Amino acid sequence: MQQNTVDTNWINNLFAPLHDPQLLNRIFSYSTKEPWFFTEFSFLAVFGIFLVFYAAIIQRNTWRKAYIIAFSLFFYYKSSGPFLGLFALMILSDYLFALLIQKKSGTTRKLLLWLSLSYSLSFLLYFKYANFFIHNCNAFFGTQFTDHNLFLPIGISFYTFQSISYLMDVYRNEIPASKNVSDYAFYMTFFPHLVAGPIVRAKDFLPQILDPQPINAALYKESLLRIMSGLLKKLFIADYIGKYVDIVHELPQNFSGAENLMAMYGYSFQIYFDFSGYSDIAIGIALMLGYRLKENFENPYTSTNVTAFWRKWHISLSSWLKDYIYIPLGGNRKGEFNTYLFLLITMLVGGFWHGADWRFVFWGLAHGLALAFHKAWRQLFPKENNSHWARIASMAITFHFVAFCWIFFRATSFGSAFASIEQIVFHTKWQDFTGFWVSRREMGILLFIASIIAFFPPKIKEQLFQEIQILPTFTWILWITIALQIIIQFKDDVVQPFIYFQF
Amino acid sequence: MRFEYFCETLTPPQNTSNNPIDDSRERCIEIGSEHSDSLKQSNPSSPWLIVWAGISITLPILLLYIYSCKPEAFSFAGVELKQILGNQDIDAMLATLDEPETPINTTQTASISDTANSSIAQDSTLPFLYHTGGVFTFPAYELPVFADTTKHRIILIGDSESGGLRYPLNDYCLANGHKLVLSVEWYSATVFNFGRSDTIDKIIARFKPTYIFLVFGLNELYARDLKARKIAANLLAKKLRNIPYAWIGPANWDEDYGINRVFKSSADSGSFFLTRNLTLTRAGDGRHPDIQGYRIWMDSVANWLQTSAKYKMAMKPPRKRGRPFRSSIITLNAAKYRGY
Numbered sequence: 001m002q003q004n005t006v007d008t009n010w011i012n013n014l015f016a017p018l019h020d021p022q023l024l025n026r027i028f029s030y031s032t033k034e035p036w037f038f039t040e041f042s043f044l045a046v047f048g049i050f051l052v053f054y055a056a057i058i059q060r061n062t063w064r065k066a067y068i069i070a071f072s073l074f075f076y077y078k079s080s081g082p083f084l085g086l087f088a089l090m091i092l093s094d095y096l097f098a099l100l101i102q103k104k105s106g107t108t109r110k111l112l113l114w115l116s117l118s119y120s121l122s123f124l125l126y127f128k129y130a131n132f133f134i135h136n137c138n139a140f141f142g143t144q145f146t147d148h149n150l151f152l153p154i155g156i157s158f159y160t161f162q163s164i165s166y167l168m169d170v171y172r173n174e175i176p177a178s179k180n181v182s183d184y185a186f187y188m189t190f191f192p193h194l195v196a197g198p199i200v201r202a203k204d205f206l207p208q209i210l211d212p213q214p215i216n217a218a219l220y221k222e223s224l225l226r227i228m229s230g231l232l233k234k235l236f237i238a239d240y241i242g243k244y245v246d247i248v249h250e251l252p253q254n255f256s257g258a259e260n261l262m263a264m265y266g267y268s269f270q271i272y273f274d275f276s277g278y279s280d281i282a283i284g285i286a287l288m289l290g291y292r293l294k295e296n297f298e299n300p301y302t303s304t305n306v307t308a309f310w311r312k313w314h315i316s317l318s319s320w321l322k323d324y325i326y327i328p329l330g331g332n333r334k335g336e337f338n339t340y341l342f343l344l345i346t347m348l349v350g351g352f353w354h355g356a357d358w359r360f361v362f363w364g365l366a367h368g369l370a371l372a373f374h375k376a377w378r379q380l381f382p383k384e385n386n387s388h389w390a391r392i393a394s395m396a397i398t399f400h401f402v403a404f405c406w407i408f409f410r411a412t413s414f415g416s417a418f419a420s421i422e423q424i425v426f427h428t429k430w431q432d433f434t435g436f437w438v439s440r441r442e443m444g445i446l447l448f449i450a451s452i453i454a455f456f457p458p459k460i461k462e463q464l465f466q467e468i469q470i471l472p473t474f475t476w477i478l479w480i481t482i483a484l485q486i487i488i489q490f491k492d493d494v495v496q497p498f499i500y501f502q503f
Numbered sequence: 504m505r506f507e508y509f510c511e512t513l514t515p516p517q518n519t520s521n522n523p524i525d526d527s528r529e530r531c532i533e534i535g536s537e538h539s540d541s542l543k544q545s546n547p548s549s550p551w552l553i554v555w556a557g558i559s560i561t562l563p564i565l566l567l568y569i570y571s572c573k574p575e576a577f578s579f580a581g582v583e584l585k586q587i588l589g590n591q592d593i594d595a596m597l598a599t600l601d602e603p604e605t606p607i608n609t610t611q612t613a614s615i616s617d618t619a620n621s622s623i624a625q626d627s628t629l630p631f632l633y634h635t636g637g638v639f640t641f642p643a644y645e646l647p648v649f650a651d652t653t654k655h656r657i658i659l660i661g662d663s664e665s666g667g668l669r670y671p672l673n674d675y676c677l678a679n680g681h682k683l684v685l686s687v688e689w690y691s692a693t694v695f696n697f698g699r700s701d702t703i704d705k706i707i708a709r710f711k712p713t714y715i716f717l718v719f720g721l722n723e724l725y726a727r728d729l730k731a732r733k734i735a736a737n738l739l740a741k742k743l744r745n746i747p748y749a750w751i752g753p754a755n756w757d758e759d760y761g762i763n764r765v766f767k768s769s770a771d772s773g774s775f776f777l778t779r780n781l782t783l784t785r786a787g788d789g790r791h792p793d794i795q796g797y798r799i800w801m802d803s804v805a806n807w808l809q810t811s812a813k814y815k816m817a818m819k820p821p822r823k824r825g826r827p828f829r830s831s832i833i834t835l836n837a838a839k840y841r842g843y
Binding site: 059 | 549550551552553554555556557558559560561562563564565566567568569572573574584585586587787789
């Protein structure tokens with residue numbers, strides 16, 4: 001028998017990290033094994049300490065800015081390592097391009113815009129889509145190109161879109177180019193939105209640098225509540241449902257129709273709670289520093305049609321697509337046929353942005369067609385039926401359409417997606433639902449809770465939030481401890497990486 | 504920090520309603536043009552509140568960290584209060600667990616072949632399936648066969664996998680004259696159930712086996728609290744001190760986070776069988792092996808038991824498979840019966 005290698009002394013365990021010679025190295029260097037995300041407890045602990053020092057320099061704007069930029073760069077380094085250099089290069093070049101665009105006019109201006117946009121996009125295209133194009137080229141033309149061994153830099157899809165929006169806004173004279181490189185760096189690196197959005201617009205954010213929110217008790221409670229509810233949404237609800245969804249989607253043909261149907265609903269809730277929970281944490285952390293980011297989700301599953309759904313789902317992305325793809329293409333100014341065409345193109349780009357795979361393109365196409373269908377329907381029947389039952393029916397139809405499309409989003413391949421659909425359509429029996437309930441009762445209960453939260457009337461939700469905020473400030477440590485313990489209690493196994501991270 | 508201070512901060516500020524995003528558009532500040540260092544705020548931020556915010560995020564995590572350093576977790580009304588998993592601890596611990604592979608003692612195998620004069624030794628008509636790097640092949644040479652003809656009283660203890668493995672094991676026992684006295688199938692059980700409970704002690708005291716088969720771990724492939732599981736595995740190994748055993752690792756359907764290494768380090772050297780690298784056919788759930796998978800698995804285990812296990816036993820391949828199972832079965836469910 002080998003001896004027990006685990007120390008049974010509490011105090012020794014407590015101070016064991018201090019005896020580690022690699023401690024400093026571990027804290028300050030990037031490790032692929034434990035990259036920093038908002039859900040890492042180590043990040044939250046460091047963020048708390050960061051806040052204590054932040055308080056000391058809160059009145060001096062220059063220091064405050066420098067402090068946050070330094071922490072953001074450190075954060076990006078801890079989450080994606082050497083890609084920090086690429087990121088810094090991009091910030092610097094965008095800053096210079098924007099200044100140049102502002103100075104010039106006419107054709108030179110246009111040329112500069114195209115140059116800067118293609119420069120920004122080239123990184124995204126290379127890291128995210130190079131292998132996709134190589135695969136397809138090989139498949140269609142029988143070429144023999146080999147894959148590039150690429151690692152997608154974290155957050156590149158998000159910060160590329162931000163830099164595009166900044167450059168285009170400067171070109172359109174909507175905002176002046178930032179004269180100070182530190183202002184622009186602050187906007188781009190601001191760590192709450194750095195790795196997975198929300199995609200922040202320069203015109204919303206840059207003014208706040210000079211005039212941040214005063215941090216008072218109301219703000220303090222709102223931000224803590226946002227962070228905690230986000231952590232619970234992501235780590236408790238989304239991850240727990242995700243474990244089940246993963247099992248089914250590994251081999252959908254091996255599960256009954258009922259199981260596949262529950263996985264479809266499960267994934268709809270998982271992706272919503274995952275990403276809206278993440279957005280809540282991001283917004284809460286930004287708020288705690290005194291900067292307000294825009295809402296990213298507004299109860300999307302309560303929408304009664306697809307158009308409304310896209311106004312409430314991932315708002316920062318859908319409004320970006322509208323402002324920088326749909327409207328520049330021509331919007332609804334170039335005839336009826338073109339309007340539909342532009343809508344489709346916009347959604348195809350949106351789908352492709354989510355991942356380099358035909359499944360995402362198909363997903364975008366399905367949503368584009370649905371949006372076009374809804375537009376046509378509105379023109380044929382302009383009068384909206386506002387009765388209670390009509391609203392519920394249209395809500396159910398919209399939710400089921402969206403949930404159906406998520407199958408293509410989640411499945412590992414087209415074949416697997418169609419297998420899952422086949423199981424749902426042809427092999428769903430009533431007795432399987434009782435089987436599901438018997439063998440996966442916890443999952444059933446959690447799905448029920450998730451659906452209640454997702455379909456909850458927003459007014460009641462806001463009221464509830466107001467009620468909670470009455471709790472005295474000094475008791476919040478206790479609530480946070482309880483929330484974290486709940487997460488630990490159910491976390492148990494591996495945590496899913498955020499669904500939107502590597503996009 | 505004074506208590507009155509918080510009471511003051513509870514009064515709602517006057518200008519919470521105005522949204523900076525909306526009015527900022529109208530003001531359209533020329534960014535970068537005016538760089539006064541101090542901020543012009545009507546209602547200035549309170550630094551102590553930010554300090555308090557930092558404390559209220561860090562302190563709970565610190566408390567939970569201190570708790571997680573406690574060797575044994577608290578139990579509260581039968582529910583264990585779980586501890587944070589220290590990610591960095593796992594790597595450090597696994598590094599200490601890794602031991603170099605013991606080189607194969609060629610003289611020992613030779614001596615076994617020399618003494619192979621029993622009926623088992625001559626029986627090499629049925630070649631074993633044995634495993635080389637994920638593919639099953641038939642051996643090109645004759646395997647040395649263990650000559651001990653001791654008849655064992657065998658108990659099979661495990662999670663749901665034991666419910667499948669008991670049938671091929673039964674075939675082997677019947678072919679080799681062993682007696683499979685009992686099969687314990689403890690659904691959803693983990694090393695905690697086996698290590699912390701006294702269920703195994705009771706079973707051993709009652710059935711007095713001379714050889715124990717353990718097979719579990721399928722429910723804890725993704726476990727990362729290896730520290731706690733290591734302690735439980737050591738407890739389990741302690742229970743089995745006086746009886747020869749074969750500790751069979753779980754039939755991985757996915758990469759584990761080190762549970763196999765924990766089991767291997769806790770088991771006597773040479774008495775742990777690593778199933779992870781076997782390619783087994785799976786049942787409908789994609790997790791458990793199917794009938795054919797269990798047979799292949801058992802063939803590999805039997806091969807190992809005859810050749811390189813610490814506690815060797817005769818395990819000639821049976822000529823007839825799928826014989827009826829007549830031994831006792833105990834079925835437990837960890838969801839209802841935890842055992843500790």
